[in-house]
Amino acid sequence: DTAVSQTPKYLVTQMGNDKSIKCEQNLGHDTMYWYKQDSKKFLKIMFSYNNKELIINETVPNRFSPKSPDKAHLNLHINSLELGDSAVYFCASSLDFFSGNTIYFGEGSWLTVV
Amino acid sequence: SQQGEEDPQALSIQEGENATMNCSYKTSINNLQWYRQNSGRGLVHLILIRSNEREKHSGRLRVTLDTSKKSSSLLITASRAADTASYFCALNTGGFKTIFGAGTRLFVKA
Numbered sequence: 001d002t003a004v005s006q007t008p009k010y011l012v013t014q015m016g017n018d019k020s021i022k023c024e025q026n027l028g029h030d031t032m033y034w035y036k037q038d039s040k041k042f043l044k045i046m047f048s049y050n051n052k053e054l055i056i057n058e059t060v061p062n063r064f065s066p067k068s069p070d071k072a073h074l075n076l077h078i079n080s081l082e083l084g085d086s087a088v089y090f091c092a093s094s095l096d097f098f099s100g101n102t103i104y105f106g107e108g109s110w111l112t113v114v
Numbered sequence: 115s116q117q118g119e120e121d122p123q124a125l126s127i128q129e130g131e132n133a134t135m136n137c138s139y140k141t142s143i144n145n146l147q148w149y150r151q152n153s154g155r156g157l158v159h160l161i162l163i164r165s166n167e168r169e170k171h172s173g174r175l176r177v178t179l180d181t182s183k184k185s186s187s188l189l190i191t192a193s194r195a196a197d198t199a200s201y202f203c204a205l206n207t208g209g210f211k212t213i214f215g216a217g218t219r220l221f222v223k224a
Contacts, residue, residue, distance in 0.1 A: 004156070035214075041200060043157070043214040056210055090156055100145045100164075100206045105156030 003027050006091040006106040013081055014114055020077045021109045023091030031055075032074040033092040033103065034066060043090070049074055050097040081113045118146070118186075118203040118215040126221040133190040135218040137203030140184060147204040148177060148188050151217065157202060160188075195224040 006023040013019055025032060033056075034046040048056035052068045063079040078085060088108045094101040118137040127133050137146065145164045149157040163170045163179045163186065170177045176189040190197055200217040207213070 040216060041151075041219075042216045043202065045211055045213070048210060092156075097210050100147075100162065100212075102147070102159040102162065103149075103157070103204075103212055105158070107156045108154075 004091055004093055004104050004106040006089075006109050008109060009107065010110045010112075012112045012114060015081055015083060017081050018077070018079045019081060019111070020075055021089055021091070021111075022073070022075045023106060024073050025091075025093040025104070026072065027093055027104060029093040029095050029104070030071055031094045031097045031101075032068065032071070033090075033094075034074065034076050035090040035092060035105075037088040037090060037108070039087070047074075047076075048097065055097055078111075081111075083113050086111055086113045117213045118205050120201070120203055120215045120218040122218060123216070124219040124221070126223065127193055129193060129195055129222055129224050131193055133193050133197070133220055133222070135188045135201050135220070137186045137188070137215060138184060139203075139205055141205070141207050143181070144206045144208050146179060146186050146206070147212070148175075148186075149202045149204060149214075151200045151202065153199070160201075190220075193220075193222045195222050198222045 004025045031050045033048045037043045047066045049068045065077045068074045091106040118139045121136045147162045148160045151157045174191045179186045202217040204214045
Protein backbone atom coordinates (compact mmCIF):
# COMPACT_ATOMS: atom_id res chain seq x y z
CA ASP A 1 0.00 0.00 0.00
CA THR A 2 1.35 3.40 -0.96
CA ALA A 3 1.65 5.61 2.11
CA VAL A 4 2.06 8.99 0.41
CA SER A 5 1.00 9.12 -3.19
CA GLN A 6 1.25 12.06 -5.53
CA THR A 7 0.19 12.58 -9.12
CA PRO A 8 1.32 13.16 -11.74
CA LYS A 9 4.83 11.74 -11.52
CA TYR A 10 5.96 13.61 -14.63
CA LEU A 11 4.66 16.88 -15.93
CA VAL A 12 5.96 18.83 -18.91
CA THR A 13 4.24 22.11 -19.59
CA GLN A 14 4.76 25.47 -21.22
CA MET A 15 5.58 28.72 -19.50
CA GLY A 16 2.52 30.61 -18.40
CA ASN A 17 0.36 27.55 -17.88
CA ASP A 18 -1.38 26.64 -14.63
CA LYS A 19 -0.90 23.15 -13.23
CA SER A 20 -1.79 21.14 -10.13
CA ILE A 21 -0.13 18.30 -8.29
CA LYS A 22 -2.28 16.14 -6.07
CA CYS A 23 -1.19 14.36 -2.91
CA GLU A 24 -2.86 11.89 -0.60
CA GLN A 25 -1.62 10.04 2.46
CA ASN A 26 -3.24 6.98 4.01
CA LEU A 27 -1.15 6.95 7.18
CA GLY A 28 -3.65 8.85 9.31
CA HIS A 29 -1.09 11.63 9.84
CA ASP A 30 -2.12 15.11 10.90
CA THR A 31 0.65 17.00 9.12
CA MET A 32 1.46 17.24 5.43
CA TYR A 33 4.18 19.08 3.54
CA TRP A 34 5.32 20.21 0.15
CA TYR A 35 9.06 20.24 -0.51
CA LYS A 36 10.91 21.40 -3.61
CA GLN A 37 14.13 19.72 -4.72
CA ASP A 38 16.20 21.66 -7.20
CA SER A 39 18.75 20.40 -9.71
CA LYS A 40 21.47 20.41 -7.05
CA LYS A 41 19.35 18.08 -4.91
CA PHE A 42 18.81 20.70 -2.25
CA LEU A 43 15.49 20.04 -0.54
CA LYS A 44 13.53 23.08 0.62
CA ILE A 45 10.27 23.13 2.52
CA MET A 46 7.54 25.16 0.88
CA PHE A 47 4.40 24.60 2.95
CA SER A 48 3.18 22.60 5.90
CA TYR A 49 -0.40 21.94 6.95
CA ASN A 50 -1.60 20.46 10.20
CA ASN A 51 -5.20 19.24 10.23
CA LYS A 52 -5.97 21.37 7.19
CA GLU A 53 -4.45 24.50 8.71
CA LEU A 54 -1.41 26.20 7.24
CA ILE A 55 1.46 26.26 9.75
CA ILE A 56 4.50 26.81 7.57
CA ASN A 57 4.58 29.09 4.59
CA GLU A 58 8.10 29.70 3.44
CA THR A 59 9.08 32.46 1.08
CA VAL A 60 7.33 31.06 -1.93
CA PRO A 61 5.85 33.10 -4.80
CA ASN A 62 2.12 33.71 -4.56
CA ARG A 63 1.79 31.71 -7.75
CA PHE A 64 2.06 28.63 -5.55
CA SER A 65 -1.13 27.90 -3.66
CA PRO A 66 -1.61 24.80 -1.51
CA LYS A 67 -5.06 23.48 -0.74
CA SER A 68 -5.96 20.94 1.92
CA PRO A 69 -9.58 19.76 1.61
CA ASP A 70 -9.02 17.34 4.49
CA LYS A 71 -6.06 16.19 6.52
CA ALA A 72 -5.35 13.30 4.16
CA HIS A 73 -4.95 15.51 1.11
CA LEU A 74 -2.69 18.41 0.25
CA ASN A 75 -2.71 19.62 -3.32
CA LEU A 76 -0.38 22.15 -4.88
CA HIS A 77 -1.57 24.53 -7.57
CA ILE A 78 0.91 26.61 -9.52
CA ASN A 79 -0.19 29.56 -11.64
CA SER A 80 1.69 31.18 -14.50
CA LEU A 81 4.50 28.66 -14.53
CA GLU A 82 8.02 29.93 -15.07
CA LEU A 83 11.18 28.18 -16.26
CA GLY A 84 12.63 28.40 -12.75
CA ASP A 85 9.76 26.33 -11.38
CA SER A 86 11.26 23.26 -13.01
CA ALA A 87 12.14 20.94 -10.15
CA VAL A 88 10.99 17.85 -8.33
CA TYR A 89 8.15 18.49 -5.91
CA PHE A 90 7.74 16.12 -2.99
CA CYS A 91 4.66 15.70 -0.90
CA ALA A 92 5.25 14.32 2.59
CA SER A 93 3.49 13.68 5.85
CA SER A 94 4.29 13.15 9.52
CA LEU A 95 2.34 12.11 12.57
CA ASP A 96 2.04 15.69 13.78
CA PHE A 97 3.85 18.96 13.45
CA PHE A 98 6.27 18.50 16.32
CA SER A 99 9.74 18.57 14.91
CA GLY A 100 11.58 15.31 15.06
CA ASN A 101 8.84 13.11 13.74
CA THR A 102 9.73 10.85 10.87
CA ILE A 103 8.70 12.39 7.59
CA TYR A 104 7.25 10.07 4.97
CA PHE A 105 7.81 11.20 1.41
CA GLY A 106 5.96 10.55 -1.78
CA GLU A 107 7.83 9.51 -4.90
CA GLY A 108 8.02 13.01 -6.28
CA SER A 109 6.54 14.89 -9.21
CA TRP A 110 9.03 15.91 -11.88
CA LEU A 111 7.93 19.27 -13.28
CA THR A 112 9.58 20.58 -16.42
CA VAL A 113 8.59 23.99 -17.69
CA VAL A 114 9.56 24.68 -21.30
CA SER B 115 22.05 29.10 7.78
CA GLN B 116 20.13 26.47 9.72
CA GLN B 117 20.64 23.61 7.34
CA GLY B 118 23.16 20.85 7.78
CA GLU B 119 26.04 20.60 5.38
CA GLU B 120 26.98 17.13 4.25
CA ASP B 121 30.52 16.17 3.47
CA PRO B 122 31.70 14.86 1.09
CA GLN B 123 29.35 15.90 -1.68
CA ALA B 124 30.07 12.63 -3.45
CA LEU B 125 31.73 9.39 -2.41
CA SER B 126 32.69 6.41 -4.52
CA ILE B 127 33.72 3.13 -2.89
CA GLN B 128 33.98 -0.56 -3.67
CA GLU B 129 31.40 -3.03 -2.48
CA GLY B 130 32.36 -4.36 0.94
CA GLU B 131 34.06 -1.16 2.04
CA ASN B 132 32.69 1.15 4.71
CA ALA B 133 31.21 4.51 3.79
CA THR B 134 31.31 7.49 6.11
CA MET B 135 29.33 10.66 5.54
CA ASN B 136 29.41 13.70 7.75
CA CYS B 137 26.96 16.44 8.57
CA SER B 138 27.95 19.72 10.19
CA TYR B 139 25.59 22.41 11.40
CA LYS B 140 25.69 25.75 13.14
CA THR B 141 22.61 25.98 15.34
CA SER B 142 21.49 24.07 18.42
CA ILE B 143 19.38 21.05 17.62
CA ASN B 144 16.78 18.90 19.32
CA ASN B 145 17.55 15.94 17.11
CA LEU B 146 19.05 15.00 13.79
CA GLN B 147 17.78 12.53 11.26
CA TRP B 148 19.36 10.76 8.30
CA TYR B 149 17.41 9.96 5.15
CA ARG B 150 18.26 8.04 1.98
CA GLN B 151 17.07 8.90 -1.51
CA ASN B 152 17.43 6.40 -4.31
CA SER B 153 17.62 7.83 -7.80
CA GLY B 154 14.21 8.96 -8.98
CA ARG B 155 12.53 8.18 -5.66
CA GLY B 156 11.41 9.93 -2.53
CA LEU B 157 13.40 10.17 0.68
CA VAL B 158 13.26 7.34 3.17
CA HIS B 159 13.93 7.79 6.87
CA LEU B 160 16.92 5.84 8.19
CA ILE B 161 17.61 6.86 11.75
CA LEU B 162 17.00 9.62 14.30
CA ILE B 163 19.45 10.63 17.00
CA ARG B 164 18.47 12.97 19.81
CA SER B 165 20.69 15.74 21.11
CA ASN B 166 21.34 13.84 24.34
CA GLU B 167 22.47 10.72 22.48
CA ARG B 168 25.95 10.10 21.18
CA GLU B 169 25.55 6.99 19.04
CA LYS B 170 22.81 4.87 17.52
CA HIS B 171 22.84 1.72 15.46
CA SER B 172 20.42 0.24 12.99
CA GLY B 173 21.58 -2.83 11.12
CA ARG B 174 24.66 -1.84 9.10
CA LEU B 175 24.14 1.83 9.95
CA ARG B 176 25.90 3.63 12.73
CA VAL B 177 25.19 7.27 13.51
CA THR B 178 27.18 9.42 15.89
CA LEU B 179 26.43 12.89 17.17
CA ASP B 180 28.87 15.33 18.71
CA THR B 181 26.93 18.36 19.85
CA SER B 182 30.08 20.13 21.04
CA LYS B 183 31.46 19.99 17.50
CA LYS B 184 28.00 20.35 15.97
CA SER B 185 28.53 17.39 13.74
CA SER B 186 27.09 13.97 12.99
CA SER B 187 28.37 11.08 10.96
CA LEU B 188 26.65 8.20 9.21
CA LEU B 189 28.67 5.04 8.77
CA ILE B 190 27.49 2.29 6.46
CA THR B 191 29.47 -0.87 7.04
CA ALA B 192 30.12 -3.58 4.45
CA SER B 193 28.49 -1.49 1.72
CA ARG B 194 26.50 -3.07 -1.09
CA ALA B 195 25.70 -1.86 -4.58
CA ALA B 196 22.12 -1.34 -3.37
CA ASP B 197 23.39 1.29 -0.94
CA THR B 198 24.06 3.57 -3.91
CA ALA B 199 21.90 6.61 -3.18
CA SER B 200 21.98 10.14 -1.83
CA TYR B 201 22.06 10.53 1.94
CA PHE B 202 20.68 13.59 3.67
CA CYS B 203 20.92 14.83 7.19
CA ALA B 204 17.92 16.73 8.51
CA LEU B 205 17.95 19.04 11.50
CA ASN B 206 15.21 19.72 14.00
CA THR B 207 15.95 22.91 15.85
CA GLY B 208 12.87 22.94 18.03
CA GLY B 209 10.46 24.61 15.69
CA PHE B 210 8.03 23.05 13.29
CA LYS B 211 10.53 22.68 10.48
CA THR B 212 12.82 19.84 9.54
CA ILE B 213 15.65 21.35 7.52
CA PHE B 214 17.50 19.22 5.00
CA GLY B 215 20.98 19.61 3.60
CA ALA B 216 22.04 19.03 0.00
CA GLY B 217 23.08 15.43 0.60
CA THR B 218 26.03 13.17 -0.07
CA ARG B 219 25.89 11.08 -3.22
CA LEU B 220 27.24 7.61 -2.53
CA PHE B 221 28.30 5.29 -5.35
CA VAL B 222 29.05 1.71 -4.43
CA LYS B 223 30.79 -0.18 -7.22
CA ALA B 224 30.16 -3.89 -7.54
